[in-house]
Amino acid sequence: MLDLPLNRMQELASEKFDLNNIHPNFIKDFVFNSLSFETDFISPEDVEAVLRDETEGIEEKRLCLIRNHINAFAFVVAMVKSNSEFNENKLKDLHEVLMNELDIGGLYRNVDISIKGSNHTPPSHFKVYDRMKKYFDILNDPHKDVLEKIAFSHVQLAKIHPFLDGNGRCARLVLNYHLMKYGLAPIIISYQDRTRYFEALENFKVKKDIRPFIEYLIEKEKEILEL
Numbered sequence: 590m591l592d593l594p595l596n597r598m599q600e601l602a603s604e605k606f607d608l609n610n611i612h613p614n615f616i617k618d619f620v621f622n623s624l625s626f627e628t629d630f631i632s633p634e635d636v637e638a639v640l641r642d643e644t645e646g647i648e649e650k651r652l653c654l655i656r657n658h659i660n661a662f663a664f665v666v667a668m669v670k671s672n673s674e675f676n677e678n679k680l681k682d683l684h685e686v687l688m689n690e691l692d693i694g695g696l697y698r699n700v701d702i703s704i705k706g707s708n709h710t711p712p713s714h715f716k717v718y719d720r721m722k723k724y725f726d727i728l729n730d731p732h733k734d735v736l737e738k739i740a741f742s743h744v745q746l747a748k749i750h751p752f753l754d755g756n757g758r759c760a761r762l763v764l765n766y767h768l769m770k771y772g773l774a775p776i777i778i779s780y781q782d783r784t785r786y787f788e789a790l791e792n793f794k795v796k797k798d799i800r801p802f803i804e805y806l807i808e809k810e811k812e813i814l815e816l
Contacts, residue, residue, distance in 0.1 A: 608670060742763050
C-alpha cells in the first residue's frame with residue numbers, strides 16, 4: 590500500500606467507505622482512542638453507551654467529553670458533505686463544539702505553553718495568529734501535493750498548539766476532515782500506537798521532516814481499507 594498511487598487509494602476508499610453511512614464501531618473506536626491520549630477514565634463501553642443515548646450513570650465530565658467528540662466528528666463529516674471550506678472560522682467552530690461546557694472554545698491561547706514529553710516548544714502566543722495565517726495559506730495552495738497537504742493539516746496544527754486545551758483531539762479531527770475531503774477513508778490513531786505516532790510528530794516538529802508522518806498516514810489508511 591505504501592507504493593500505491595493516491596488515485597488507487599481513493600478508488601479503494603470509495604468502494605469500502607460510505608460517507609453517508611459511517612459505522613458506529615468506527616466512531617466508537619475513533620472517539621475512544623482520541624480521548625485516550627488525554628484521559629484514562631473513559632472506556633469503549635462509555636462511548637458505546639453515549640452513542641446509544643444510554644447515559645445513566647455516566648459522570649458528567651466523561652459524558653461531556655464523549656458527547657462533544659461525537660458531535661465534533663459529525664461536524665467535520667457535515668463539512669465534507671457540504672463541501673465547506675476549512676478556514677480559520679471553521680477551525681474555531683470545531684474547537685468550540687469540542688470544548689462545549691468544558692472550557693472556553695474557539696479562542697486562541699493568550700499564554701505561552703510547553704508540551705510534556707516533547708522536544709518542541711510551541712510558538713509564543715504572540716506568534717499564534719501569524720503562524721495560523723501561514724498554516725491556512727499553505728493548506729489553500731493548489732500546487733501542494735495532496736498527501737503532504739493532508740499530513741501538514743495535522744502535524745502543523747499540533748506543532749502550533751493554538752488553543753489552551755483540546756489541541757490533539759482537534760488536530761485528529763482536522764486530519765480526518767482532510768482525508769475525507771480528498772476521497773480517502775478516515776483513520777483511527779490508536780492510543781496503543783502512540784509511540785510511533787509521537788515519533789512521527791516529533792520528526793516534523795523538531796526536524797521539519799514530514800515524510801515519516803506521511804508514511805505513517807498511509808499505513809493507517811491501509812489498516813482501515815483492509816477492515
